[in-house]
Amino acid sequence: MLAHASDLVSGPGPAGRLARALDLYEYQGKELFRRFGIPVSDGRLATSPAEAREAAQELGGGVVVKAQVLTGGRGKAGGIKLAETPAEAEARAREILGLDIRGHVVRRLWIERASEIAREYYLSVTFDRGVKRPLLMFTTKGGVDIEEVAANDPDALVRLHVDPLEGYHPWQGRRLVYAAGVSDPGEQKQIVQIVGRLVEAFTACEAMLCEINPLIVTPAGEVRALDSKFSIDDNALFRHPDLAELRDLAAADPLEALAREKGVTYVKLDGDVGVLGNGAGLTMSTVDVVTFVGGRPANFCDLGGGGDAQGVVDALEVITSDPQVRAIFFNIFGGITRCDEVARGILQALGQLTISQPIVVRLDGTNAEEGRRLLREAGAANLHTEATMLDGARRAVELAAA
Ligand code: GDP
Ligand code: MN
Numbered sequence: 001m002l003a004h005a006s007d008l009v010s011g012p013g014p015a016g017r018l019a020r021a022l023d024l025y026e027y028q029g030k031e032l033f034r035r036f037g038i039p040v041s042d043g044r045l046a047t048s049p050a051e052a053r054e055a056a057q058e059l060g061g062g063v064v065v066k067a068q069v070l071t072g073g074r075g076k077a078g079g080i081k082l083a084e085t086p087a088e089a090e091a092r093a094r095e096i097l098g099l100d101i102r103g104h105v106v107r108r109l110w111i112e113r114a115s116e117i118a119r120e121y122y123l124s125v126t127f128d129r130g131v132k133r134p135l136l137m138f139t140t141k142g143g144v145d146i147e148e149v150a151a152n153d154p155d156a157l158v159r160l161h162v163d164p165l166e167g168y169h170p171w172q173g174r175r176l177v178y179a180a181g182v183s184d185p186g187e188q189k190q191i192v193q194i195v196g197r198l199v200e201a202f203t204a205c206e207a208m209l210c211e212i213n214p215l216i217v218t219p220a221g222e223v224r225a226l227d228s229k230f231s232i233d234d235n236a237l238f239r240h241p242d243l244a245e246l247r248d249l250a251a252a253d254p255l256e257a258l259a260r261e262k263g264v265t266y267v268k269l270d271g272d273v274g275v276l277g278n279g280a281g282l283t284m285s286t287v288d289v290v291t292f293v294g295g296r297p298a299n300f301c302d303l304g305g306g307g308d309a310q311g312v313v314d315a316l317e318v319i320t321s322d323p324q325v326r327a328i329f330f331n332i333f334g335g336i337t338r339c340d341e342v343a344r345g346i347l348q349a350l351g352q353l354t355i356s357q358p359i360v361v362r363l364d365g366t367n368a369e370e371g372r373r374l375l376r377e378a379g380a381a382n383l384h385t386e387a388t389m390l391d392g393a394r395r396a397v398e399l400a401a402a
Helices: 026-035 049-059 086-096 146-152 170-180 185-204 234-239 254-262 280-292 309-320 339-352 368-378 389-401
Strands: 021-024 043-046 063-067 080-083 109-113 119-128 133-139 158-161 207-217 223-225 229-233 265-268 273-277 297-302 327-334 359-365 383-385
Touching: 021 026, 021 234, 026 043, 026 109, 026 185, 026 229, 043 049, 049 063, 049 086, 049 109, 063 086, 080 086, 086 109, 119 146, 119 185, 133 146, 133 170, 133 185, 158 170, 170 185, 185 207, 185 223, 229 234, 254 265, 254 309, 265 309, 273 280, 273 309, 273 389, 280 297, 280 327, 280 389, 297 309, 309 327, 309 339, 327 339, 327 368, 327 389, 339 359, 339 368, 359 368, 359 389, 368 383
Parallel strands: 273 297, 273 327, 327 359, 359 383
Antiparallel strands: 021 229, 043 109, 063 080, 063 109, 119 133, 119 207, 133 158, 207 223, 207 229, 265 297
């Protein structure tokens, strides 16, 4: 599932593949916040009502029982409830576990010491791809959807870019809090410190998004992160094995898990044409062309730069495991990737897997002639070759509808 727009970014990552995000659960993000010195409440993880009761007992006093799912708006969906006693925590846990929040089934709970809230603010760091810089956003109108604030009260949302070469400077944090109208000096000081640490966490973890909504102020004037949204760049995970381990394989789409295991970049969409290309740019263009000729992509797979035979077999295995796929459009431009090698991969896949869907292949560039010859000579009934991207897309869309 393509959960957020932030899952899919415009440019190719360091490996020439699409950059994707590893989204962390709230409790994982908060653990990172704690590591970087951002104040959070004490809490415990629980996976059963009995564990929730125990956690509440240990924490003492009132707690909040929070569904851990990789989607926002849990509060509105009934996934966040206050409990005064351990018995109540157990009862709330029983209600929330198993709940389906927009397709995400709750299997973990975060039991946190309840906070008293005087005010709810919002703070985030993300990338502004337009200007190629990290972007800080802060508003005192937190707790609600930030898109709402941006649409209805744009002046309340303060935005500030960080120069990647100069790095972050504390005056930027000060400018954020002054511009947003935070007047209490104690609050200002704490928030400026949190902004600096959030930028540090964002940079050190090679994150794509670090968001605190709400960043609360307690009646005693203490500022604390009550929620966390933390997404890490997939392409940077090889440098962060400890962060890579945080991925919850059980929550992932089984096909995405298969793709990841095979090292294939795969994104699920909801049409019926499977799209396979090499390189992020060509793959995205292929998705566009399929849409342009009236089709709907079921997914897209990026073979990356290499495109060896085994890579093709793996990608076809992932694509054909998607039951929505009625035809496959295989669009290859040979540069470093050699078209004959890709053709061998396709034939190898046809030998190893039972592929019932028609496959339309367009090969161009390095060794395209040789590739097309191999496919022709194989004479497989469900293989169709086309000379151009447009014709290939048209053919695939026709076959998907047939
Ligand atoms: P989200 O709905 O998925 O964004 O989950 P949040 O963690 O942001 O919680 C949603 C809302 O629940 C917050 O904006 C708070 O108003 C409320 N909430 C969460 N934790 C507490 C708490 O400890 N005490 C109180 N009083 N309210 C809380
Ligand atoms: Mn929130």
